[in-house]
Amino acid sequence: MLEFVDVEYYYDSDMPGATPALRDINLKIEDGEFVGIIGHTGSGKSTLVQHMNGLLNPTKGKYIYDGTVIDAKSGNLKELRAKVGLVFQYPEHQLFEATVLEDVCFGPKNMGLTDDECKKRAVEALDKVGVDAKYYDASPFELSGGQKRRVAIAGVLAMSPRVLVLDEPTAGLDPEGRHDLLNMLKTLNDEGMTIVLVSHSMDDVAKYARRLVVIDNAYIAFDGTPTEVFSHKSELVNMGLNVPQITGIMQSLKSNGFDVDDTLFDVDAAAESIMKCLDRK
């Protein structure tokens, strides 16, 4: 379980007029959750998730993982990073080895595992992200954008984390690549892994996350199910966000006199609701 207690974070705490990048953060994420984090650029989302594996430590307050308070002094960061894997934006920029397999082995090697164990884990991870064995000896730089990103994610999965945190993993992917990646996260979550997904796509978080945390100007603005959060359309738009496209359409239909369910974000469910509404007339 991840827990933030009254966390405040400053990038420039010793500067006059310093502004916090995070303020009053109280957040608990239980094992097995699938949490979406949304917020405008500069809201503090990336700062928040970089606390999760100890890349940043709170200026004030506490970040606790499984009962252990995490800070730079206690020296428990290595253990934390084996349990909480962080996938950065554009993770494919971090690929560097000569072959796909070696690249994925890099993380487990750093954990001090034997070569055989590293390879076993790398093969498992590549299998999970759907990269075929025929690519193992290829240079990661010859792969397509979607494949590179999957290899980069495999590099984190090979460390067998219990929590996988991803910062905008779908940016720049085509629709098919995006769906494949999100479905893979869903499978990992079904198998028990905690997933924290930072995204600018309201449609994606609505469809995949079971809980949404909205960050606005360093604060948590909303924390609830997608249905609850997306019922606050005007507040979200003021924060530079929006509701999923389908929810927006349903809300407009409702204000135009159609008696439809305006909390839906799934195309099929929306179509059902519209058909029902028309049948009643």
Added chain:
Amino acid sequence: MELIKTKDCVYEYVKHDADGNECGKVRAVDGVSLDVEQGDFIAILGANGSGKSTFAKHLNAILVPNEGSVYVDGKLTSDPDNVWDVRQCTGMVFQNPDNQIIGQLVEEDVGFGPENLCVPTNEIWQRVEESLKAVGMYAYRKKSPAKLSGGQKQRVSIAGVLAMHPKCIVLDEPTAMLDPKGRKEVIRAARALNDVENISIILITHYMEEVIYANKVFIIDNGKVVMQGTPKEIFARVDELKQVGLEVPQVTLLAHELKSRGLNIADAVLTEAELIEELKKCSNL
């Protein structure tokens, strides 16, 4: 005359193995012929690795074709003497704003292009002012680009291209890294330049709902143009789009679903307003 004319454009690159030896060729662009008129708003769609960005780089002579030809404003891009004219005619904006902004202040960044073109100082300032006003960023002219949001940075990048007085702007996934508000700002700026200044826009994107404003859409797959038409024509072909890894806007998909459930709805509904109109007809509201 067309502003841009590409004829059977082919681009191949040589693959190297780990030891640097040649090991085959990849045909990234495979015979693309495409015309752009002054004032066109063109969208190019395609899966990752389809060759759309490689093709786009031919439109301002970052790359030149191995076979076929590309003319920009009547000038052949593969003639090295034409490169400056071609690049002044067609400006490019890329995906990551942080890789394109170099100035300490917004106005300095926008002035960089015209300065390189040896425009007189007074005129540079005039162009900076006009360009920043055109994208709604004039109020930020004295700010550091580092303090701006993603959408604002991208609009500064567009202003930087605009200050070079191009006839055409190519935007290669300009919204991929932006939040919903930033995406709206950038698309609105591109549409305004097209509407008001009659600048041709070529937009490459993975967001289907950004395509509905285009007057022509080209779908590229494996280096070839596989579909072209108006957004309405293209988005009526839901299943074909799926085959090349693409999709239709959510509102179009919803209308398609309703139609398949028996509602009498027009093909390829592209906007929320259109869908509401169609449903009103169905329900006599």
